[in-house]
Amino acid sequence: MSVVQTSIGTDHLDFSQPEKGASLASGLPVSVTLQWLRDMMLIREFEVRTMQAYQDRKIGGFCHVYIGQEAVAVGTIAALRKEDPVVTAYRDHGHALARGMDPKYCMAEMYGRVGGCAKGKGGSMHMFDRINHLYGGHGIVGAQTPLGAGLAFGTKYYDTVINGGRSERVTLCFLGDGALNQGAFHEALNLSGLLDLPVIYIVENNGYSMGTSINRGTTMAHAICEKARGYGIRSCEIDGMDVCNVYDAMKPLVDEVRETSTPAFVDMRTYRFKGHSMSDPRKYRPREEEEVYETGDPIGKLRDQLLGRGAIDDDALKAMAKEIRGEVRDSMKWAEASPAPDPAVDLYHDVFVEPMGPYTGTSYPQMIQECEGTQGQDG
Amino acid sequence: MTRTIEFRDALNEAMSEEMRRDKRVFLLGEEVAEYDGAYKVSRGMLKEFGPDRIVDTPISESGFSGMAIGAAMLGLRPIVEFMSWSFSLVAADPILNNAPKMLYMSGGQFGCPIVIRGNDGAGGQLGSTHSWCVEGLYSNVPGLKMAIPAFPADAKGLLKTAIRDDDPVFFLESERLLAYKDEVPEEEYLIPFGRALVRREGTDCTLVSFGRPVHFCLEAAEELAKEGISCEVIDGRTIRPLDLDTIVESVRKTNYCVVVDQSWSFGSPGSEIAAQVHAACFDDLDNAVGRVHSADVPTPYATELEHEYLPNARRICEAVRATTYNA
Numbered sequence: 194m195s196v197v198q199t200s201i202g203t204d205h206l207d208f209s210q211p212e213k214g215a216s217l218a219s220g221l222p223v224s225v226t227l228q229w230l231r232d233m234m235l236i237r238e239f240e241v242r243t244m245q246a247y248q249d250r251k252i253g254g255f256c257h258v259y260i261g262q263e264a265v266a267v268g269t270i271a272a273l274r275k276e277d278p279v280v281t282a283y284r285d286h287g288h289a290l291a292r293g294m295d296p297k298y299c300m301a302e303m304y305g306r307v308g309g310c311a312k313g314k315g316g317s318m319h320m321f322d323r324i325n326h327l328y329g330g331h332g333i334v335g336a337q338t339p340l341g342a343g344l345a346f347g348t349k350y351y352d353t354v355i356n357g358g359r360s361e362r363v364t365l366c367f368l369g370d371g372a373l374n375q376g377a378f379h380e381a382l383n384l385s386g387l388l389d390l391p392v393i394y395i396v397e398n399n400g401y402s403m404g405t406s407i408n409r410g411t412t413m414a415h416a417i418c419e420k421a422r423g424y425g426i427r428s429c430e431i432d433g434m435d436v437c438n439v440y441d442a443m444k445p446l447v448d449e450v451r452e453t454s455t456p457a458f459v460d461m462r463t464y465r466f467k468g469h470s471m472s473d474p475r476k477y478r479p480r481e482e483e484e485v486y487e488t489g490d491p492i493g494k495l496r497d498q499l500l501g502r503g504a505i506d507d508d509a510l511k512a513m514a515k516e517i518r519g520e521v522r523d524s525m526k527w528a529e530a531s532p533a534p535d536p537a538v539d540l541y542h543d544v545f546v547e548p549m550g551p552y553t554g555t556s557y558p559q560m561i562q563e564c565e566g567t568q569g570q571d572g
Numbered sequence: 573m574t575r576t577i578e579f580r581d582a583l584n585e586a587m588s589e590e591m592r593r594d595k596r597v598f599l600l601g602e603e604v605a606e607y608d609g610a611y612k613v614s615r616g617m618l619k620e621f622g623p624d625r626i627v628d629t630p631i632s633e634s635g636f637s638g639m640a641i642g643a644a645m646l647g648l649r650p651i652v653e654f655m656s657w658s659f660s661l662v663a664a665d666p667i668l669n670n671a672p673k674m675l676y677m678s679g680g681q682f683g684c685p686i687v688i689r690g691n692d693g694a695g696g697q698l699g700s701t702h703s704w705c706v707e708g709l710y711s712n713v714p715g716l717k718m719a720i721p722a723f724p725a726d727a728k729g730l731l732k733t734a735i736r737d738d739d740p741v742f743f744l745e746s747e748r749l750l751a752y753k754d755e756v757p758e759e760e761y762l763i764p765f766g767r768a769l770v771r772r773e774g775t776d777c778t779l780v781s782f783g784r785p786v787h788f789c790l791e792a793a794e795e796l797a798k799e800g801i802s803c804e805v806i807d808g809r810t811i812r813p814l815d816l817d818t819i820v821e822s823v824r825k826t827n828y829c830v831v832v833d834q835s836w837s838f839g840s841p842g843s844e845i846a847a848q849v850h851a852a853c854f855d856d857l858d859n860a861v862g863r864v865h866s867a868d869v870p871t872p873y874a875t876e877l878e879h880e881y882l883p884n885a886r887r888i889c890e891a892v893r894a895t896t897y898n899a
Contacts, residue, residue, distance in 0.1 A: 278646070280642070309679065310679065310681075311677060311678050311679030311681070312679035312680070313679075314676055314677060314679050315677045315678065315679060319677045319678070321677070321678035321679065321681045321682060322681075323678075323681040323682065328642070328645055328646075328682065329674075329677070329678065329682075330677075331670075333665055333669055336638070336665055336666065336669065336670065338638075339634065339635050339636075339637070339638025339639050339641070339642065339666060340638055340639075340641060340642035340645070340666075340670065341642065342635070342638070342639045342642060343638060343639035343640060343641055343642020343643040343644075343645070343646075344642045344643070344645070344646055345642075346639055346642065346643050347642060347643035347644075347645075347646035347647070347648050348646065350598070350624070350643065350648060351646070351647075351648070353624070354595060354598075354624050354625065355595045355596065376634060376662075377634050377635065377638060377665070377666075380632040380634050380635025380636075380638075381635050381638070381639070383630060383632065383635065384629070384630070384632060384635050384636060384639055387630065388627075542680070543675050543676045543679060543680040544675065544676055544714055544715050545675070545715065545717075545739045546675065546683050546685075546738035546739050547737070547738060547739060549766070549813055550813060555675055555680040555683070556680050557679075557680050557681060558679040558680060558681065561681065
């Protein structure tokens, strides 16, 4: 068993190969675990192709890929109910896909096409999905943390004050470790503790805020749960490089937050295999560190576990990979074929709900319109 | 039927009526509940609606305004009270980057039906950090509406409209007007946005203003009438949307216009309105549009300095005389 020591202090992470027959996620049929493998492989393939499309200048602006962190989005969201709100930062493609967004709407958004989830008005950092209760994609570091508190305030208010029942929903608010140093984060934690809000703040602690190691930017970097403790909020560390482990740790936590209607905080240890954004040469971290983490690839880990247990064989795995490649390729074709927004029609649309002056009101994107009977999920 | 009530009670009535009508509406902010409001605007509301709907917050403007925006995305209708709009500066990211842009950035999926209200402008010797007129800063941002009432009846009717509006509304009150008493209708009413009101009819010069300076304009008009200059005073009531039509109609009659705006002059609602009037009334104007703003300095503390800093009646009279000199 090898113990890995790196700059972010990941001595709790074990990248050794699992023993044959080791248990997977507790209490779940293996078909669920297989689906997680597929979900993570889809995110990985999607992001690889996103990088290529960015190089090909099909995608512009700022673009942050999720490669390496797939187990976090997949394992946490698996512990939720469909109606639980999710909000995240700008590294958001993985959350959108894990929440159930069809890759074609996500890709078309980055292509800046009308078929995108936000009609090409949001871009890579601003993925929204009303049907799947994804409340963004937010570009300013830490800005989504008060929004997460507000979503939890809102569900609790709807469930108790308006509907007269008990608080039923749990909000997941993802943030990067860089957001720990923003004032908005601390205000949101204080409010969440004070008002007993059913929200879980999940710090996707990949050790770097852009090019700054957490040790250079954050006090108590080795034990960030202390920050939550200061606000009286329960907290835990989770190895985010193992999807089964993520689910097993998150499920009871989600249940507890749902039951008690009080907040929680997670130091989710993970690693981004690529740079902060597409323009990042990663000169601030040693190549050796990256290699160590790559041996703990969450996809490879689960794949080997499933192969070892005979839950899947090489042929089925290849077929799955091929299917995913096709799905992502199709999403790119779909994005390519989706029309560019027409300034005469789209520029002044969606600014105000009410038509007024040059503003022409608002409407749902194609993604919502194509799903019948799912509009108006308020409350 | 009408009765005479204070501006603050008109605001209270608007919020209370809307909260009785719609359970999605709630109020949050510093001292709104147990203290009965820092300026007693929410007096009695905790007792009627309880702590679930009248929510005291700590002094965390960024946190609680962002929280309200998250709740609004979910479909609730929060009213955020800033004790002073001066304190909104620490909440600039949520109120400017989230609320007015959410609908656009989400491609029409998530609106933000929030009302943010509080005291705006000089409150009386509060010094430069507590005397912000945020209409100059915030009216620049597309995606928000901005109302700025000058009289109790407008305060009530416009606030009810703001609460029912599906878009974010920045509602600017004045501490100096909260005790102002005037007639307010007994029966329920709403005042639509984008409808200016002619407060005083006149023939020689159009005065355009918003909020507290409307009172300065009425004072100036009284003074100028003694000199034989008849001013028409227009109370814009909302800055976004702006009722340019009412202003243009008046300027076509008087051929002169002076804009009175309590924000600083550079890049302000006053400069915008002057530009729009110049464009719309170029052939009607007998002189360039005059402008009276707060002095281009930080808001001073001393009474004499603060009075001179504001767009007071004397400065308005001087501007009208200078603008109409060739009449």
